[in-house]
Amino acid sequence: MKHEIQEFFNLPLEEKKKFERLAGDTDGYGQLFVVSDEQKLDWADLVYLKTSRPYLRMPVFSKLSFREKIEEYSEEIKELTMKILELLGKAVGIKEEEVKSLFEEGMQSMRMNYYPPCPQPELVMGICPHSDACGLTILLQVNETEGLQIRKDGVWTPIVPLPNAFIVNVGDVLEIPLTKQKNSLHPILDSALLSSHSSVYDHSEELEALKHVDLLAYLQKFSQMEFTEASHRSVVSSEKERISVATFHSPRLDGEFGPADSLISADNPPKFTKIGVAEYYRGFFNRELVGKSYVDVMRITSGDDLKN
Ligand SMILES: O=C(O)CCC(=O)C(=O)O
Numbered sequence: 226m227k228h229e230i231q232e233f234f235n236l237p238l239e240e241k242k243k244f245e246r247l248a249g250d251t252d253g254y255g256q257l258f259v260v261s262d263e264q265k266l267d268w269a270d271l272v273y274l275k276t277s278r279p280y281l282r283m284p285v286f287s288k289l290s291f292r293e294k295i296e297e298y299s300e301e302i303k304e305l306t307m308k309i310l311e312l313l314g315k316a317v318g319i320k321e322e323e324v325k326s327l328f329e330e331g332m333q334s335m336r337m338n339y340y341p342p343c344p345q346p347e348l349v350m351g352i353c354p355h356s357d358a359c360g361l362t363i364l365l366q367v368n369e370t371e372g373l374q375i376r377k378d379g380v381w382t383p384i385v386p387l388p389n390a391f392i393v394n395v396g397d398v399l400e401i402p403l404t405k406q407k408n409s410l411h412p413i414l415d416s417a418l419l420s421s422h423s424s425v426y427d428h429s430e431e432l433e434a435l436k437h438v439d440l441l442a443y444l445q446k447f448s449q450m451e452f453t454e455a456s457h458r459s460v461v462s463s464e465k466e467r468i469s470v471a472t473f474h475s476p477r478l479d480g481e482f483g484p485a486d487s488l489i490s491a492d493n494p495p496k497f498t499k500i501g502v503a504e505y506y507r508g509f510f511n512r513e514l515v516g517k518s519y520v521d522v523m524r525i526t527s528g529d530d531l532k533n
């Protein structure tokens with residue numbers, strides 16, 4: 226799939242335009258989160274596709290010559306995502322059924338990002354700082370060009386691409402179910418690098434190898450970390466192009482999400498309201514992708530300081 230994605234972005238513009246995102250739509254080739262002519266655009270081209278559930282796929286999906294590869298990758302990533310979500314839930318005390326009922330039939334989408342080199346990289350941003358609006362993101366770096374940065378202790382920290390590794394990012398939708406009472410540690414994973422230790426760069430082997438990593442111990446360790454920001458961004462190189470594929474796993478569209486019922490008690494009152502998943506995404510796609518997340522809309526602000 227890496228090869229096909231590379232080939233796609235190398236096509237002449239006229240060819241790529243055949244897959245262009247239509248006005249009012251989210252899927253296809255082009256830019257997202259553009260709300261005004263004045264806005265500074267990201268130094269990137271992207272293809273956004275809803276990949277699962279299959280009924281969510283748009284016509285542009287079936288036009289892509291490498292759709293079967295995407296389908297295969299999508300299924301394997303879903304399996305991996307569910308495994309991580311269940312273990313993550315277990316690590317912080319959310320019942321498995323609760324995780325399954327929200328995410329098993331969830332929406333999966335992919336964002337293939339192409340960052341061309343820029344002669345003055347300091348003047349542009351590949352993707353502006355943001356946190357992902359999903360539950361969990363599995364990020365594949367298609368080539369070895371560096372660019373992703375996460376905000377750690379207030380500092381933008383580069384993530385060096387490792388061969389045979391995915392980057393797992395926690396999205397906004399997990400922040401809400403997992404948020405605990407103020408004086409406990411914030412049980413959210415920071416960007417966690419999971420290395421598969423496989424020497425052959427083939428994603429099925431990567432996934433197979435990942436099954437042997439002790440994820441629960443790993444996640445428990447991370448879930449004890451004090452968490453301040455989930456923001457990440459990508460910068461561009463002056464010489465080399467960069468390609469990444471983010472696969473976002475979100476809750477089921479006819480579901481509702483908010484603080485996990487299994488974590489709410491008199492001592493740990495909800496800090497967020499519940500919201501219908503479809504309504505949440507409508508709000509998300511109709512704004513500019515800047516800074517902290519749409520989650521703030523759901524924050525219950527009455528009472529004392531609710532942020533950790
Ligand atoms: O290109 C990257 O490494 C980051 C991509 C990303 O954050 C996204 O697609 O949401």
Ligand SMILES: [Fe+2]
Nearest residue numbers: 356357457471
């Ligand atoms: Fe992202």
